[in-house]
Amino acid sequence: MNVVLNHAESGFRAGEYTFTDTDFQVIATLANREFGLFLQASKKSLVYSRLARRLRALHLESFRQYCDLLQAPAGREELPHLLSALTTNVTHFFREKHHFDQLREEILPPIMARAKEGASIRIWSAACSAGQEAYCMAATVLDVCPDAHRLDVKILATDIDPVVLETAKAGRYPMDQLGAIELTSRGNMIDANETDENMFSIRGKTRALVTFATLNLVDAWPMRRPFDVIMCRNAAIYFDKATQARLWSRFAGALTSDGFLMIGHSERLSGEAASRFRSIGVTAYQRTS
Numbered sequence: 001m002n003v004v005l006n007h008a009e010s011g012f013r014a015g016e017y018t019f020t021d022t023d024f025q026v027i028a029t030l031a032n033r034e035f036g037l038f039l040q041a042s043k044k045s046l047v048y049s050r051l052a053r054r055l056r057a058l059h060l061e062s063f064r065q066y067c068d069l070l071q072a073p074a075g076r077e078e079l080p081h082l083l084s085a086l087t088t089n090v091t092h093f094f095r096e097k098h099h100f101d102q103l104r105e106e107i108l109p110p111i112m113a114r115a116k117e118g119a120s121i122r123i124w125s126a127a128c129s130a131g132q133e134a135y136c137m138a139a140t141v142l143d144v145c146p147d148a149h150r151l152d153v154k155i156l157a158t159d160i161d162p163v164v165l166e167t168a169k170a171g172r173y174p175m176d177q178l179g180a181i182e183l184t185s186r187g188n189m190i191d192a193n194e195t196d197e198n199m200f201s202i203r204g205k206t207r208a209l210v211t212f213a214t215l216n217l218v219d220a221w222p223m224r225r226p227f228d229v230i231m232c233r234n235a236a237i238y239f240d241k242a243t244q245a246r247l248w249s250r251f252a253g254a255l256t257s258d259g260f261l262m263i264g265h266s267e268r269l270s271g272e273a274a275s276r277f278r279s280i281g282v283t284a285y286q287r288t289s
Contacts, residue, residue, distance in 0.1 A: 017055060019048045023063040027051070030070055035083055035160060036218035038240040050085040084163050087238060091129045093180040094136050096233065099262045102281050103140050103229070107260050111228050112145035112153075120152040124227045124254070126217065127235035128157035131168025131210075132177075135189060135202050137231065138209040142188040149205040156223065158215035169212050171202035217247060226256045234264035245271025252276045252287055261285045
């Protein structure tokens with residue numbers, strides 16, 4: 001749906017619903033408070049097109065009714081749907097492949113050597129979406145250390161959206177996503193016993209390395225053990241600059257003293273955290289302090 005917004009108007013009607021500035025502000029304020037999302041006024045038409053689907057599904061007649069629902073006690077159940085509508089869960093296997101190449105060739109070999117000596121290794125996929133990133137991290141670990149699933153190596157994969165996490169936990173994907181997985185990685189990743197010609201499943205030993213959980217990055221983090229590697233890509237773009245700076249600092253504090261952080265291609269470290277890392281590649285950093 002293409003919605004043309006006249007910023008001189010207090011609201012606009014696009015087919016079905018009137019969407020006023022007040023309606024937008026209610027949604028933007030709630031999204032920021034609950035999820036840390038930063039919705040600029042320029043996103044008003046996008047918010048309309050995304051949420052109009054929810055109004056239809058709920059058989060509501062106006063955005064005012066939707067705002068009333070969000071602010072009522074029953075609105076807590078609508079929040080996951082609001083989040084899914086406002087964020088874009090677009091990902092694929094081995095997205096930004098250079099990160100996985102660097103993990104395989106430079107970062108993981110000394111880390112997995114420590115694992116073989118009995119060390120506990122912890123890795124975090126901090127915005128895992130439907131699970132592709134986390135499973136790619138697990139497959140890369142297995143490339144470096146085929147026995148990793150028998151060692152004290154664990155990958156935590158979290159996302160704020162419980163809907164996409166259900167796909168992640170199931171570990172089954174449409175066959176059209178298989179092409180993104182190189183032939184050399186398929187042995188560690190793909191269950192050869194899958195019988196559905198339209199789907200493929202992630203192999204058991206790869207899945208065994210990964211634990212999925214719902215987590216809002218702007219809330220308190222329950223994890224206490226530091227991570228050796230954190231990958232958080234294309235999540236901070238939804239936050240304002242102050243929230244981004246706080247997030248980078250929190251990641252620094254959640255890493256081991258020489259741990260590694262990988263972020264999205266359009267993201268940059270900012271705030272005090274920028275002085276706590278050194279660049280080791282394209283949007284890849286190592287903690288220094």
